[in-house]
Amino acid sequence: MSEKEVATSFFNAIYNEKDIDKALALSSSDFKKELEKYHTASNVARRLFNMSFESVSLHTSAQKKQILDNYNIQVTMTIQFNGKRNGNNYKDYKKIRLIRDNNQWLVDKLMEY
Numbered sequence: 001m002s003e004k005e006v007a008t009s010f011f012n013a014i015y016n017e018k019d020i021d022k023a024l025a026l027s028s029s030d031f032k033k034e035l036e037k038y039h040t041a042s043n044v045a046r047r048l049f050n051m052s053f054e055s056v057s058l059h060t061s062a063q064k065k066q067i068l069d070n071y072n073i074q075v076t077m078t079i080q081f082n083g084k085r086n087g088n089n090y091k092d093y094k095k096i097r098l099i100r101d102n103n104q105w106l107v108d109k110l111m112e113y
Contacts, residue, residue: 053083
């Protein structure tokens, strides 16, 4: 999957599918440890990302690819969330870093916005 597909799939697993295991599979080992502290997708959404939605659509933008060397590539990406909560529409943004590990993109870190 491309880095955009991984980012979208990761947040779709958290917010729409409520599937923490799928999100963990798309995470680096360090970020996986952070997510596991929260035990469920809804806790990750509420506590780590500080956002709760009943349903959400996702859009990726603002990529910055950084090639550190032949084996280490990272991408910083902004994700736009358009979601519903209690009948109201909300928009929010999160910035994440993805890394390339064994030819697979993985979510590695929640960045400061």
